[in-house]
Amino acid sequence: MRRVLEVALEQLAAHGFERLSVPEVAALAGLNKTSVYRRWPTKADLVREALAASMGHTAEALDSGDLRADLLALARTAVVFVESPSGLAVLRTLLAEGANPEVKGLAAAMLHQQGIIGPALVFARAIARGELAQDTDVTLVLTTLAGAIMHRILIEQTPVTEHFLTALIDMVLFGVKRR
Amino acid sequence: MRRVLEVALEQLAAHGFERLSVPEVAALAGLNKTSVYRRWPTKADLVREALAASMGHTAEALDSGDLRADLLALARTAVVFVESPSGLAVLRTLLAEGANPEVKGLAAAMLHQQGIIGPALVFARAIARGELAQDTDVTLVLTTLAGAIMHRILIEQTPVTEHFLTALIDMVLFGVKRR
DNA sequence: CTATAATGCAACCAAGAGTTGCTTTAAGGA
DNA sequence: TCCTTAAAGCAACTCTTGGTTGCATTATAG
Numbered sequence: 001m002r003r004v005l006e007v008a009l010e011q012l013a014a015h016g017f018e019r020l021s022v023p024e025v026a027a028l029a030g031l032n033k034t035s036v037y038r039r040w041p042t043k044a045d046l047v048r049e050a051l052a053a054s055m056g057h058t059a060e061a062l063d064s065g066d067l068r069a070d071l072l073a074l075a076r077t078a079v080v081f082v083e084s085p086s087g088l089a090v091l092r093t094l095l096a097e098g099a100n101p102e103v104k105g106l107a108a109a110m111l112h113q114q115g116i117i118g119p120a121l122v123f124a125r126a127i128a129r130g131e132l133a134q135d136t137d138v139t140l141v142l143t144t145l146a147g148a149i150m151h152r153i154l155i156e157q158t159p160v161t162e163h164f165l166t167a168l169i170d171m172v173l174f175g176v177k178r179r
Numbered sequence: 180m181r182r183v184l185e186v187a188l189e190q191l192a193a194h195g196f197e198r199l200s201v202p203e204v205a206a207l208a209g210l211n212k213t214s215v216y217r218r219w220p221t222k223a224d225l226v227r228e229a230l231a232a233s234m235g236h237t238a239e240a241l242d243s244g245d246l247r248a249d250l251l252a253l254a255r256t257a258v259v260f261v262e263s264p265s266g267l268a269v270l271r272t273l274l275a276e277g278a279n280p281e282v283k284g285l286a287a288a289m290l291h292q293q294g295i296i297g298p299a300l301v302f303a304r305a306i307a308r309g310e311l312a313q314d315t316d317v318t319l320v321l322t323t324l325a326g327a328i329m330h331r332i333l334i335e336q337t338p339v340t341e342h343f344l345t346a347l348i349d350m351v352l353f354g355v356k357r358r
Numbered sequence: 359c360t361a362t363a364a365t366g367c368a369a370c371c372a373a374g375a376g377t378t379g380c381t382t383t384a385a386g387g388a
Numbered sequence: 389t390c391c392t393t394a395a396a397g398c399a400a401c402t403c404t405t406g407g408t409t410g411c412a413t414t415a416t417a418g
Contacts, residue, residue, distance in 0.1 A: 018197050023375065032397050037376065095274045095333050140346055143335065144327040148319075150334075151326030154274055167319055175354025202406065211366050216407070 004029040004036060008050040012089040017047060054086035067126040071169050074119055075145065079160045082153055091154065119145075132177065141176055145169070183208040183215060187229040191268040196226060233265040246305040250348050253298055254324065258339045261332055270333065298324075311356065320355055324348070 007029045011020045022043055026033040040046035062070045081087040123138045148168050152160055186208045190199045201222055205212040219225035241249045260266040302317045327347050331339055 016197070018195070021375075033376085034378090034398075035396050038396085041376095043375095092274065095271065137346060140327075140343070140350065143330050144323060144347065144350070146334075147326030147328070147330030148323040149326070150330060151322050155325075155329075156322065164319070167316060168323065171319065171323070171354035172350065173354070174357070175350035175352070178353070200406075212407085213367080213409090214365055217364085222406095 001039075002053075004031060004046075005050040005053050008046050009054055009085050009089060012047055012050065012093070013085045017043075017093045020047070022046060051086050051090065054084070062122065063125065065129075067122065067129075067131050068169060068173055070122045070126075071119075071145070071173070072165065074122060075149065075165055075169065078146075079149060079153075079165070082149065083160070088153075091150065095154070136176060141172060144172055180218075183210060183225075184229040184232050187225050188233055188264050188268065191226055191229065191272070192264040195268075196222070196272045199226070201225060230265050230269065233263070241301065242304065244308070246301065246308075246310050247348060247352055249301045249305075250298075250324070250352070251344065253301060254328065254344050254348065257325075258328060258332075258344070261328065262339065267332075270329065274333070315355060320351060323351055 004025060008020070008025050011025055011028070020043065022036055022040075023033040025046070026036040029036075036046070040049065062073050064070055064073070082091060119142055120138070123132065123136070123141070126132045127134060127136060145168065149160060149165075152158055152164065183204060187199070187204050190204055190207070199222065201215055201219075202212040204225070205215040208215075215225070219228065241252050243249055243252070261270060298321055299317070302311065302315070302320070305311045306313060306315060324347065328339060331337055331343065
């Protein structure tokens with residue numbers, strides 16, 4: 001039974017939500033499709049549970065007293081998530097099927113649960129600490145960091161190295177700190 | 180007949196390649212599906228022609244003598260493309276259906292034709308001019324700029340304002356120029 | 359006015375998602 | 389060991405949808 005969720009996740013990552021076929025998942029898991037339909041009446045139910053089962057650990061908030069260190073740690077956990085099957089699945093789905101509301105809520109909830117919120121706190125503290133200017137455009141920085149990482153993973157399809165991460169964060173931090 | 184291509188493009192942008200239905204496109208265009216199937220035997224044929232018909236104008240290389248100005252101009256034309264129906268369609272499709280080879284070649288060709296190459300030249304000239312250090316990590320900068328813009332459009336689904344563009348480029352350029 | 363090409367149309371086929379009713383298997387308790 | 393019950397299997401069916409085909413209709417041009 002656990003096998004079904006694994007297969008569903010694989011299929012989701014491989015083909016996206018739309019092309020995912022419940023009967024096929026059942027077949028690949030060695031089950032009869034009726035068994036699967038019995039437990040998960042809709043495709044969304046199945047996918048939801050598969051995604052939920054694949055995470056469990058949320059990123060805890062960090063506070064090392066240094067923005068760079070906090071960001072690096074945050075980025076590392078984010079990358080681990082985004083490079084994981086479920087992370088890839090969520091992102092791909094969110095990007096591709098941004099229209100489909102059924103999917104959109106599902107994926108967005110996932111991203112939130114996964115602590116894509118943490119960063120806001122980290123920046124707030126950096127500003128309170130005086131490390132960043134009061135009027136820092138936090139949104140811009142977040143967009144930039146997240147965008148670069150996703151571009152690297154989804155489009156260039158290149159693994160995110162530690163070197164890339166430090167270079168990226170150093171560049172952006174340098175750019176944002178003195179303006 | 181031209182109407183079919185327009186509708187196909189809309190549908191592609193709205194639902195992605197996989198969910199695009201030829202019969203539905205025909206209906207929306209006020210044609211009988213047989214007429215459409217006659218001219219474009221496969222979905223890929225239809226989409227290919229729809230995309231091809233929607234572009235035509237490629238970004239010409241820029242050389243204002245100032246990296247910031249060149250980048251801004253380049254980014255603006257890139258944004259125009261990415262925010263256009265065909266651009267959105269290509270990107271969404273490329274991201275979502277990166278697996279599907281049929282689609283992959285189609286989308287990749289489009290991106291290339293659209294001059295996502297230009298930036299390399301611009302940076303080469305900036306380095307030759309001495310505006311950037313010899314060992315500048317051009318790839319990182321490109322990844323960052325492209326990623327931020329795509330994140331903004333595809334995930335945040337917020338239009339790219341002039342203000343966002345200048346803030347982004349200023350931040351990144353500042354970060355990369357002195358290190 | 360007629361020949362030819364383009365379009366419409368209705369019927370059909372095939373595949374795949376999801377449903378249903380019933381049978382079989384498994385497991386646990388008396 | 390047998391009986392009860394829950395879970396899984398299975399086959400048949402429905403319904404939707406993509407795609408095909410043969411033929412009728414319209415239009416265009418020589």
